[in-house]
Amino acid sequence: MFERPGGGERALLVHLRLKRLGENQLDDSEFEFKDRQREFEELCLSAGCEIVESVTSSRNSPDPKSYMGKGKVEEVRHLVAMHRIELVIFNHQLSPVQERNLESLLECRVLDRTGLILDIFAQRARSFEGKLQVELAQLKHLSTRLVRGWTHLERQKGGIGLRGPGETQLETDRRLIGHRIKKLGKRLEKVSGQREQGRRSRTRAETPTVALVGYTNAGKSTLFNHLTSDDVYVADQLFATLDPTLRRLDLHGGSHVVLADTVGFVRDLPHDLVAAFRSTLSETRDADLLLHVVDAARDDREECIHQVNEVLGNIEAGENPVLMVYNKCDLLEREPAVDRDEQGKPLRVWLSAQNGQGVDLLLDALTEIFRDQRHRGWVLLEPHEAALRARLYESKVVLDESTDDLGKILIHLSINERDLESVGLKDRFSHEKNGVLLQEAI
Numbered sequence: 001m002f003e004r005p006g007g008g009e010r011a012l013l014v015h016l017r018l019k020r021l022g023e024n025q026l027d028d029s030e031f032e033f034k035d036r037q038r039e040f041e042e043l044c045l046s047a048g049c050e051i052v053e054s055v056t057s058s059r060n061s062p063d064p065k066s067y068m069g070k071g072k073v074e075e076v077r078h079l080v081a082m083h084r085i086e087l088v089i090f091n092h093q094l095s096p097v098q099e100r101n102l103e104s105l106l107e108c109r110v111l112d113r114t115g116l117i118l119d120i121f122a123q124r125a126r127s128f129e130g131k132l133q134v135e136l137a138q139l140k141h142l143s144t145r146l147v148r149g150w151t152h153l154e155r156q157k158g159g160i161g162l163r164g165p166g167e168t169q170l171e172t173d174r175r176l177i178g179h180r181i182k183k184l185g186k187r188l189e190k191v192s193g194q195r196e197q198g199r200r201s202r203t204r205a206e207t208p209t210v211a212l213v214g215y216t217n218a219g220k221s222t223l224f225n226h227l228t229s230d231d232v233y234v235a236d237q238l239f240a241t242l243d244p245t246l247r248r249l250d251l252h253g254g255s256h257v258v259l260a261d262t263v264g265f266v267r268d269l270p271h272d273l274v275a276a277f278r279s280t281l282s283e284t285r286d287a288d289l290l291l292h293v294v295d296a297a298r299d300d301r302e303e304c305i306h307q308v309n310e311v312l313g314n315i316e317a318g319e320n321p322v323l324m325v326y327n328k329c330d331l332l333e334r335e336p337a338v339d340r341d342e343q344g345k346p347l348r349v350w351l352s353a354q355n356g357q358g359v360d361l362l363l364d365a366l367t368e369i370f371r372d373q374r375h376r377g378w379v380l381l382e383p384h385e386a387a388l389r390a391r392l393y394e395s396k397v398v399l400d401e402s403t404d405d406l407g408k409i410l411i412h413l414s415i416n417e418r419d420l421e422s423v424g425l426k427d428r429f430s431h432e433k434n435g436v437l438l439q440e441a442i
Contacts, residue, residue, distance in 0.1 A: 143178075223291075
């Protein structure tokens with residue numbers, strides 16, 4: 001049994017290509033494989049690794065014991081000893097057993113893709129909420145890695161009075177982690193309540209929210225700084241921005257919105273991380289409009305768009321209105337422009353956040369979108385429509401209400417087009433109070 005080092009930055013990277021089930025074809029093309037490998041290297045560099053060696057291979061399916069075959073394990077073991085490697089990182093999700101077996105065979109620390117991303121998030125977290133969310137995700141991931149994690153302490157197992165110190169240590173760790181997870185969950189609920197209170201205040205003030213979303217390193221924070229004249233941290237690295245930032249954005253004509261800069265997405269984002277950051281990502285879920293920022297210069301930009309849409313669906317934001325923003329158009333030698341749909345509405349904006357070209361076009365598009373998006377008006381509900389009334393209150397769109405002698409409820413709303421359609425009141429909504437009463441009488 002080797003002593004696991006407390007740290008280590010000299011890393012060997014492992015990336016395997018797997019064949020599709022039932023087919024003699026690899027799961028991705030040569031281009032996709034190279035692109036995934038490049039992104040994996042960027043993740044490792046973002047974590048502070050010194051990449052010493054990289055190993056690639058192809059397999060029909062992962063080995064249940066060590067993910068890769070015996071020959072490849074022996075090759076990696078030789079490279080680890082020759083280059084004094086301190087850390088082996090897999091661009092795959094390893095099971096607890098696979099990770100433990102690999103550490104025993106290679107005699108060095110082994111990390112999978114999930115653990116790598118969690119480590120990067122731990123380095124980037126700055127706010128109190130962000131640190132809580134990262135710790136919660138790390139503990140949930142660690143709780144699955146406790147099995148046989150203390151074999152060097154074991155003496156005997158099984159039966160009353162025969163439990164060895166190793167098994168006792170496992171039980172203690174599992175219990176402590178469980179208590180900590182519950183404590184973090186309660187703290188995050190409290191912080192989430194405070195965030196929800198802020199959203200209610202913005203709703204009462206009729207201030208729309210626009211959330212910047214997109215693949216990591218697409219230029220969201222650079223665009224955010226241009227739009228708000230802020231100084232959010234920007235760097236050419238993955239996950240440079242972790243904690244969400246909210247700022248007021250003044251549009252043309254005197255109106256304004258709240259702009260939210262959120263964490264970037266990446267392929268195979270760990271589920272525990274998505275779950276832990278659900279309260280932060282609720283700024284995205286509850287936004288009136290999503291600005292989907294795309295790195296237009298990337299060859300795999302369509303794949304990046306697909307990955308972002310997949311995460312948006314996981315956090316229940318897949319149905320939100322979206323304005324596509326194709327950033328870095330200067331690298332394509334393309335002029336800034338606004339593409340429109342058949343109705344003439346803005347569909348996508350081409351710009352360069354780095355030099356500011358096309359940012360005014362984006363502001364024009366936002367002004368156009370929000371000019372008449374939120375409406376004030378009245379609806380008249382029957383006494384048996386109490387559930388619909390409760391739903392309107394849950395959506396926080398009710399300004400006032402009054403009830404007549406027959407129990408009918410006249411509700412004054414401030415509501416956007418999307419919510420009006422979702423509750424099925426578009427045909428009954430009127431901008432004039434007397435118009436609703438007259439329509440009901442007819």
